[in-house]
Amino acid sequence: MSKQxxxxxxxxxxxxxxxxxxxxxxxxxxxxxxxALAGLWIGFFVAPTDFQxxxxxxxxxxxxxxxxxxMFIYLVMAFWAGMGLAFNTRLSGxxxxxxxxxxxxxxxxxxxTGALWGKPMWGTWWVWDARLTSELILLFLYMGFIALTxxxxxxxxxxxxxxILALVGVVNIPIIYFSVKWWNTLHQGAxxxxxxxxxxxxxxxxxxxxxxxxxxxxxxxVALMRVRSIILERERHTDWVRExxxxx
Amino acid sequence: xxxxxFSDFIAMGGYGLYVWGSFGVTALVMILEPWLVRRRHxxxxxxxxxxxxxxxxxxxxx
Numbered sequence: 073m074s075k076q077x078x079x080x081x082x083x084x085x086x087x088x089x090x091x092x093x094x095x096x097x098x099x100x101x102x103x104x105x106x107x108a109l110a111g112l113w114i115g116f117f118v119a120p121t122d123f124q125x126x127x128x129x130x131x132x133x134x135x136x137x138x139x140x141x142x143m144f145i146y147l148v149m150a151f152w153a154g155m156g157l158a159f160n161t162r163l164s165g166x167x168x169x170x171x172x173x174x175x176x177x178x179x180x181x182x183x184x185t186g187a188l189w190g191k192p193m194w195g196t197w198w199v200w201d202a203r204l205t206s207e208l209i210l211l212f213l214y215m216g217f218i219a220l221t222x223x224x225x226x227x228x229x230x231x232x233x234x235x236i237l238a239l240v241g242v243v244n245i246p247i248i249y250f251s252v253k254w255w256n257t258l259h260q261g262a263x264x265x266x267x268x269x270x271x272x273x274x275x276x277x278x279x280x281x282x283x284x285x286x287x288x289x290x291x292x293x294v295a296l297m298r299v300r301s302i303i304l305e306r307e308r309h310t311d312w313v314r315e316x317x318x319x320x
Numbered sequence: 321x322x323x324x325x326f327s328d329f330i331a332m333g334g335y336g337l338y339v340w341g342s343f344g345v346t347a348l349v350m351i352l353e354p355w356l357v358r359r360r361h362x363x364x365x366x367x368x369x370x371x372x373x374x375x376x377x378x379x380x381x382x
Contacts, residue, residue, distance in 0.1 A: 116329075121322065127333035131342045138346065177349050185342040192338050294354050301361045308368050317369045 084163050086303045087312040093296040100293035104286055111283035119276045131189040132276070137284035138181035141291055142210060143245050145175035149217075150242045153235035165231030166306060168238065169221060170299035174291050176214035182207055194258055202251035203259035206244060213241040227306060 115133035122129035149171040156164030186204065187197040198204065217234050224230035252261045272280075307313045323329040332339040 117323075121333065126335060128335035128338060130332065130335075130339050134342050134346045174353065177353060181346050181349060184345055188338040188342045192335055290350060294357055297354065297357045297361060301357070301364045304361075304364050304368060308371075313368070314372060317365065317372050320365065320369055 084161055086163055086166070086307050087310070089163055090300055090303050090316075093300055097293055097296050100289050100296065104289035104293060107282050107286035107289060111279055111286050114275065114279035114282060119279050120273070122276075125193060128189070128192050129276075131185055133279055133283045135182065135185040135189060136280050137287040138178045138185060139207070140284055141287045142175055142179040142182050142207070143248060144288075145171050145178060145291060146210060146213070146238075146245060147242065149175060150238040153231070153238040156231050157235040157239075162306070163303075165227070165235070166299050166302045167295075168217075168231070168234065169302050170295045171291075172214055172218050172221075173298070174294055176211060176218065178287070178291075179207060179211035179214055183211065190258075199258050201257040201259060202255040203248065203257050206248040206251050209244055210241075210248060213237070213244060217241075 111133065115130060119130070121127055149168045152164045152167040152171070155161060156168065183204070186207075190199075191197050217237050220237055221230040221234040224233055251257060252259050304313060304317075330336055330340070
């Protein structure tokens, strides 16, 4: 082992992570601003009109990003919850707590933008089909995680109970992702997949990807902001928090 | 650029309600959430600092 190595474990201590998060937040907001502007510019001014859906397809630039983030945040949240369960690290439970509300909001946005897209294209706001129903279950899983962890006063027990719920709920993620393959649904199949070339115009794809990256940067920024509040609340009896607050 | 006028842009080829309903609510959420998180952080710092001062006061009184 070389001495030059970065001490990653150092940053798993709340006292060192708190100032690090504070320094990172403006950078992620900056990246968010750049990617959001670029994505919206492509989405509204560069990408052409769709030959089937006219201008209505432009909902894709928010819908796909929000849907991806709702699933991805859940996996990251479950990962941190599982790490907390396995290694009893303090920061893990806080990270899971910080991600849940943002994930729930993206699940809501996925359903909301989906409804607004479904109405003009399918003629209905909502159908109980596999893709839509499993995404709704994802929203309920987030809400269940938040409600459960907030209902238990002892934070360690709250983290453990939440972790079990989060880990069990992971089974829903492949169900959402593959629902359009496994069942006959109204929702279209994946436009982008790892195994074959994307079935959409390159510029539309780029706009969509850049908008998704913007939402990713947003998620990191807002989750880091939230985790700082959680760190202060949970570590309020420690010396470093006392010193930090006294110096204000 | 394929929009002939601003009203053309707003109309979104007849899909204005759906497109702007999607982008509008997304923008609203992505403005409100950071605002609330920032507010929470400020209030948490204030509350904990107040508690700390109260504790220090309590220790001083005989």
